[in-house]
Structure formats: C-alpha cells, structure tokens
Amino acid sequence: xxxxxxxxxxxxxxxxxxxxxxxxxxxxxxxxxxxxxxxxxxxxxxxxxxxxxxxxxxxxxxxxxxxxxxxxxxxxxxxxxxxxxxxxxxxxxxxxxxxxxxxxxxxxxxxxxxxxxxxxxxxxxxxxxxxxxxxxxxxxxxxxxxxxxxxxxxxxxxxxxxxxxxxxxxxxxxxxxxxxxxxxxxxxxxx
Numbered sequence: 001x002x003x004x005x006x007x008x009x010x011x012x013x014x015x016x017x018x019x020x021x022x023x024x025x026x027x028x029x030x031x032x033x034x035x036x037x038x039x040x041x042x043x044x045x046x047x048x049x050x051x052x053x054x055x056x057x058x059x060x061x062x063x064x065x066x067x068x069x070x071x072x073x074x075x076x077x078x079x080x081x082x083x084x085x086x087x088x089x090x091x092x093x094x095x096x097x098x099x100x101x102x103x104x105x106x107x108x109x110x111x112x113x114x115x116x117x118x119x120x121x122x123x124x125x126x127x128x129x130x131x132x133x134x135x136x137x138x139x140x141x142x143x144x145x146x147x148x149x150x151x152x153x154x155x156x157x158x159x160x161x162x163x164x165x166x167x168x169x170x171x172x173x174x175x176x177x178x179x180x181x182x183x184x185x186x187x188x189x190x191x
Contacts, residue, residue, distance in 0.1 A: 040105065041161055047101040048110070048157040052150070054095040055117055058125075059146060061088060065128040071139045080129060088125075095121075110160045113153040120146035 064078035078084060102114050123142045127134040158164075 043101075044105045045161055047098070047105050048161070051095070051098040051102055051114070052154065052157075054091065054098050055121055055150065058088070058091055058095060058121055059143075059150075061091070062121075062124040062128040063143070066124075066134075066139050069128065069130060069134075071127065071134045071136050072143070073136075085129075092125075106157075107160045110153065110156040113149070113156045116149040117146070117153050120149045 061078065061084075063072055063074060064076050065080050065084075066072035067074040068077035068079050099114060099118070103111060106114065120142070124139075124146055126132045127139055127142055
C-alpha cells in the first residue's frame with residue numbers, strides 16, 4: 001500500500017475535525033451574539049419604558065398644578081405646597097437618573113428625542129409653577145409640544161428596538177374638541 005492511500009483516511013479525519021470545529025465555533029459565536037442582542041434589547045426596552053413612565057407622571061403632576069393656577073382645565077387641581085414641590089423635585093431627580101440609562105443604551109436619534117422631551121417637560125414645569133408668564137393659550141401650546149415630543153420619542157424608541165415602524169396612533173387634536181374654556185371662576189379655583 002502506498003503512503004498516500006494510508007494517509008488519506010488520516011487527512012479525512014483531520015479535515016472533518018477542522019470543519020466540525022469551525023462550524024461549531026461559528027454557531028457558538030452566532031448564538032452568543034443573539035443572546036447579547038436579546039439581553040441588551042430587554043434592558044433598552046426597560047430603560048425606554050421606565051423613562052417614558054417617569055416623564056408622563058411628571059407631566060400629569062404639572063398639569064394638575066396648572067389646573068390649580070387656572071391656566072389649564074381638569075378635574076384634579078394640585079396646590080403647589082412645599083411638600084408637593086419637594087415630591088416633584090424627587091420625581092425630577094428620578095427622571096434624570098433614568099435618562100442616564102438611555103444615554104448608555106439608546107441610539108443617537110432616540111437620545112436626541114429624549115433631550116427634546118426633557119425641554120418640553122421643563123417648559124411645562126416652569127409654566128405650572130409660574131416661573132414664566134403663562135395663560136391657558138401658552139399652556140395648551142406647551143402641552144401640545146410636549147405630546148408631540150413624547151410621541152416622537154416613543155416612535156424612535158420602537159425603531160431602536162427593531163419593532164415594526166409606522167403609526168402607533170393617529171393624530172388626535174389637543175385640546176379635545178369637546179373641551180371649551182370654562183368661565184374665569186372655575187379656572188381659578190384657588191382664588
């Protein structure tokens with residue numbers, strides 16, 4: 001028997017082992033990347049959702065203060081006492097801390113949308129607390145800008161997570177058509 005015919009089975013075993021190793025390594029690398037992607041997507045989803053919830057809660061509290069001041073309408077006025085303002089300060093600190101996770105996990109477009117939401121939220125705060133002059137028209141404009149910024153944030157967050165893009169809601173007019181400005185006495189319940 002020649003040396004070649006004796007070496008062929010050995011070469012076949014070596015080639016088979018090398019091929020098997022390369023295929024299993026590629027599969028393992030692919031599986032690891034997939035697990036990492038899922039892991040970070042879960043964290044990104046949680047960061048986006050927690051931040052969105054914190055923003056919405058703050059905006060609602062500012063709306064209630066604006067109702068108390070008479071620059072917005074609603075059924076639950078909230079007097080800006082020292083205790084309430086302290087709670088709002090803590091909620092704002094929590095929102096700020098949550099935004100740090102977004103800077104780490106979010107993409108550039110979503111992070112830019114986060115900045116826009118922050119600016120709109122701070123505008124609502126300043127209007128509600130009377131730090132800048134405000135009337136019902138200024139409040140409605142600022143609240144509409146906040147809603148638009150928040151919707152853009154949500155759409156970009158969905159795109160960042162690879163969720164189907166497109167309309168997540170139809171445009172709904174603000175303020176609603178059924179809402180008419182109340183008389184001055186109802187607008188200023190604290191006076």
